[in-house]
Amino acid sequence: MPARRLMPTPEAADLLQLVRDVSAKELLPAAADAEATERFPRESFRTLGRMGLLGLPYPEKVGGGEQPYEVYLQVLEELGSVWASVGVGVSVHALSCFALFTAGTEEQRQRWLPEMLGGELLGAYCLSEPHAGSDPAAMRTRAERDGDGYVLTGAKAWTTHGGQADFYTVMARTGDERGAISCFLVPADAEGLSSDAPERKMGLTGSSTTTMRFDGVRVGVDRRIGAEGQGLRLALAALDSGRLGIAAVATGLAQAALDHAVAYAKDRETFGRRIIDHQGLAFVLADMEAAVQSARATYLAAARLRDRGLPFATEASVAKLVCTDNAMKVTTDAVQVLGGYGYTRDFPVERFMREAKVMQIFEGTNQIQRMVIGRALDKGTSARIEADPA
């Protein structure tokens, strides 16, 4: 059974129903095959884009859906529950639009955002490098000033939608100091931009992940987003929001694993009873349900802070940590509930388990999340009792 949800408005409820419909009719039937054959579902993103689902958290005036994170994240969760690669892709797309929306000039925003948010274009986000993942300030990709433009040289690792995206939001070094990093919006057809063959991953095989190579890629100054040196701050701020997206997708994935496990446990019989009637099994399922519900509550708590303009970075890290660790646990348990069948590729739960693993790794490993949370504890967490400003 899909999750029970309480939405803030009738339109948000209709939106979630729409997402469920399109997920069941368009995404679910295609997911297993595309994952098995490692085929990127570009057309699925177009379908979602035309429905207005690729720009939900951004304002209407720039082509978005103007929905609060509380709603947007639940859309991601529903998408993640039928196809994690698509859920992650929608989240990454939103992430790749963040810098332009946050720091772009009015002219830049008007020029590019409507197409980016309108669904025809798909975005990618280039921060990590082969030697610099958790420590992005150690990046080496350079953007050298050259007349009225910049020349980008270097390589960006782990680029979701690499080779498939229409635009790349790229962080590159514009000085030698550690934080001298700037943000650039690079079109996919820029000369000198190429992608390596996709990584051969354990999961999310329908999604393309590549190293992007910048061999003297020239972009105009008008494609620098924000001031020189502002890039790292933008990149990390985007990740605070991106982490919430991953938390939501992971929760959807866990929900899907739970749903399969429950359906199987109600059907499969041992010793003359359905296995859900054996307390040992029912307790496993109960713990899975508790893990999914607490994951959802955790990301929604962070989302509601963000929606009210309150600090939410620590809560986003907690949500990313809790939701993805819970997804790993729930998907692993789902394989256990299905026993030998769960371990085969004839049932989707082994795929869910493989997909869950990466969620503990990307957009800040869960060790990095713990580091963020630990630092916040050291500084002293807020004990304020606040009235809802909304």
Next chain:
Amino acid sequence: MNIVVCVKYVPDATGDRKFESDNTVDREGVDGLLSELDEYAVEQSLQLKEKLGSDGGDSEVTVLTIGPAGAVDAIRKALQMGADKGVHVQDDAIAGSDAFATSLVLAEAVKKLPHDLVVCGMASTDGGMGVVPAMLSERLGLPGATLGSSIELDGQTLKIRRDGDTATVTVEATLPAVLSVTDQSGEARYPSFKGIMAAKKKPVETWSLADLGVDAGQVGLEASYTAVEETQARPPRTAGEIVKDEDGSGAKALVDFLVSKKFV
């Protein structure tokens, strides 16, 4: 050009469907939605409007439904898809109406609306009789072009293709007319999120039988020619029969099975 599209709010086929004590469908205690077959009617209405574009003057698609309070959800879905306004005929006296009584209420409602074309689905997904479009055309005194799998409009001439079991026929009608479309007429669009937001502002009127000048005695279970006498739950699924071909008798066993079930 004024298009009226008639839609029905039906119980969700994926949920548990129940009957009331009088054997009418429980429409309030279950999740309902816009009948999937009527989505095709909405789609064709919207496509006609789009094809007419600005050349067709101000084309307008009005969604018409009859049903309890929840039936407004069916209207809302059609408005989200792109229809312009809705009319909801709601009156307790209508409950239990058969196709004949339903067509009366629909006809009276259509008469109150400007209409060049009345579009219906091929049948409902609950009652499934598929006779309302023909009854509606009779009551309105308009030509009925029913069961269209492709639809063209050329000026005042409506032309449809009807695929039968033995022949495909082309039916032409002059507007104003009643049209019904099949599930082969083209997949219905999904609403967009903008459509969902826009639907909030679209007008929906609620009419009673009195507004239509229909006497309560002409509709409802009592006035209906047909009624469901009895319902039975579908028997639980059985395990089925596995045919094994250990001694070469498998093919014969399969044929015998198909013959016994009258498949061949």
